[in-house]
Amino acid sequence: MLELFGITKRYDGITAVDALSLRIEPGGIFGLLGPNGAGKTTTIRMIMGVIEPDEGEVRIFGEPFSERIKDSIGYLPEERGLYRKMKILDHLVFLGEIKSVPAGVARARGKKWLERLDLGGWADKTVESLSKGMQQKVQFIATVLHEPKLVLLDEPFTGLDPINTGIFKDIIEELQQSGCAVVLSTHVMEQVEKLCKRICLINKGKKILEGPLADIKMQFGQNVVTLRFSGDPAYLERHPGVERVGTFGQELTVTLTAGTDTNLFLRHALEGGKVEKFEIGEMSLHDIFIAKVKSEGGEVHDEAIQGR
C-alpha cells in the first residue's frame, strides 16, 4: 500500500532522512516513532509529496506518487493550519473540495463529524473563536472527511485532553478496521504502544528497528526487570549480569545481559536493600529505543526522549 525505497533528504548538508525503506500494509496501525528531530515529519512530507526526496522513491498503492493520489490520502500535519477567519463548516467544505469531494457531500459529512466530536453548535463560528484543542478536532475532521485509503497522522495527540485523546484513538481504530492504512508518527512512544501493530523506530534519519510490535517486545522484553528498591542503584550495577540501570521516578528499570538468571539477580538485590517490587517483563518502547541506540554506539540525548 505504501512503500518507501531508500528515500533521502538533505538540508544544508544535514541529512534529515537517510536511505529509509519501509513497507506499510493496510490493517493495523503503523507507528513511526523516534525522538524530536529524528526525521519523522520530513519522511511524512515526502510521502505526501509536499517535498520531494533527493534520492529514492515513494510508491503509494503500487504506483509512483502523483497528484491524483493526493485525493486518497489524509494528512494531519504536525503544524496545524487553518484559515482563522473562516467559518468551521465552510472551511471543512473547502478542504473537502480540494480533495475532489463535491461541496454538498462535504457539507453533510462535515456536519456529521462535527456532531460526533461535540462541535455541532460551532459550525458557523470562525476558526479563531475555537480553543486550540477544538481547532485540532476540526483539523482532524479535515484529514478524514474525504474518506481516504491512507491516513498519515503527525503527532495527532499533542494538546489534547485525555477524553479527546480517547475519542481520537477510537476513531483511528475505526479507520483501521474499515480497511484504511494508518501511519501514526509521534515522539511520545507510550501513547502508541497499545495502538500500533507494527512500528518503525528511527533516529537521526535512520531506521534502527522495524517490525511487529509484539515481536519487538518479545525480542527485547526477556531481560528487563522493573523493581522498587530502597538501596543504592549503583549497588545493583555491581552484579555482573547488569547492563544498565535506569531510574523512572520511584522505580528502577534494569536491563540484564542475555542469559542472566533473574533469580540470581534478585538475590543480589535483596542483599543490598529492601525490594518492594520485582517484575520481570516488558521493556517500554522508550527503553527499547535507548537500548538499541546505545548498542549501536549511538548517543541518546535525554532531552530528546520524552517517554515517561
Added chain:
Amino acid sequence: MKLFKVAKREYLDRVRKKSFLIGTILGPLLMAGWILVPGLLMKNAPESRMVMAVVDLTRSLYAGFEASLDDTLSSGSKMFVLRNVAATEDQLDGVKKGLSAEVAAGAIEGYIVFPPDIVEKGTATYFGKKVSNIRTLERVENALNETVVAKRLAVQGLEYAKVTEMLKRVNVETVQVLKGGEKASGFEQAYLTSIIFIMILYMTILLWGIAVQRSIIEEKNNRVVEVLLSSLKPFDLMAGKIVGVGAVGLTQYAIWGIFAVGISSYALTSGQFTQYVSFDAVTIAFFVLFFVLGFLFYSTLFAGIGAICNTDQEAQQVQTPLVMCLAATFLIPLAVMQNPDGAFATVCSMIPFFAPMLMFMRINILMPPAWQIALSVVILSASIYIAGIVSAKIFRVGILMYGKRPDLREVFKWLRRA
C-alpha cells in the same frame, strides 16, 4: 479543477471583507467628489449680494464699470449693488474714513477707489472687511479691466467690441484617424484620459499584486499551506490565488464602472467631465485586457517573492526592484506623448514590465498598427507563462522554508533543481 476551488475561496473571502466594501465604495465617492464638488461649488458659491461703494476720482469710469458688472442672482435681482461716491483728491481721506466706518458697521461690503491715473498706471485699490471671496473680487477686477481697456482704446479711436472680435483666438482641433472612421478628440483630452487610466492601472496592479504576496506570506505563517499542499499542486495553489484576487480586482472595476457611467451621465448634462476625459467601449476593452495581463504578470512575480519571505517587512525589501519597475512606467509617458509612434515608445511598449500601461497609452493616443498590439500582447503572455513557471518553482521549494530567507544564489539553485 482544484485551482478554481482555491480561487473561489480567495474571492469570497476578500469580497466579504469590510475593507473591500469600504475601498470599493469610498473610491468612487472620492472620484465623484473630485469631479462634481468643484462644479457644484462654482455653480452655487457666489449666490450673495455684494453692496459696494465706488470712489471714482477720474469721474469718467463709473458708468462703464457699473454696466459691465451686470451679473444677476438666480432670483433675478442684481448681484452687485453699487453706490457712486463723488469725491475729489483732496476730499479722499475724509471720504475713506466715512466709508471705512460703513464697512465696519456692515452697511457695505467694501469700497473701491479708482485713482486719477488709473488709465495710465492700471491700478485700483479695494478696501473691504473680508478679502476672501476671490471669485467675486476676480469678477470686479475683470469688469474694471474691461472698462479701463475700453477707455484706453477709445482714446486711440478704437471700439472695444471690434478689437475683441479681431483678437479672437484660433483653435486647432485634433481628430484621431482610426481604421474605418475618425474620432474627434483633443490632445489634452487624450493625454489626461491616458494618465488617469494609467494611474488606475498602476494602483490596482500594485494593490492586488501585493495582496497576492501578502496572502501567501500569511498562509505560510499560519501553516495552512502544508494542509493545502497535501491536496493541491503548488501551481494550483499559486494560480488559484492569483485568479481569485484578480477576479476581486475585476469586480471592483465593474462596480466602479457602474458608478462612472452614473456620474458621467450626470456630468455630461453639466458638460464638465467630458471636456477633460473621454472613453468609449474600445478604450474600456483594452483597459480590462491590459489590467488582466499586467496583473497576471506582476502578481505572479509578487507570488514568487511571497514564497521566499517570512514577513511583510522582509518582502518589502525584496519587492522594491519590482515596484520600481512598475513605477518607472511614469517616467516614460511624456516621451510617448511627444512621439507615440517613435522607436522609443514602440520598444518600451513591448517590454513586459511597461507594456500593460504604455501600450494602453499608445492605443489611447494614436492607435498603433495592429501587429504591434498583437506582438505586445504575445510578449506579455509569454512573459506571464515564463514568470509562472519560475515562480511556481520558487513557490514549490520556498513555501515550506521557514527561518532564514534564501539569497539569490540559493533561489537560482532551486530553479536549476526543481
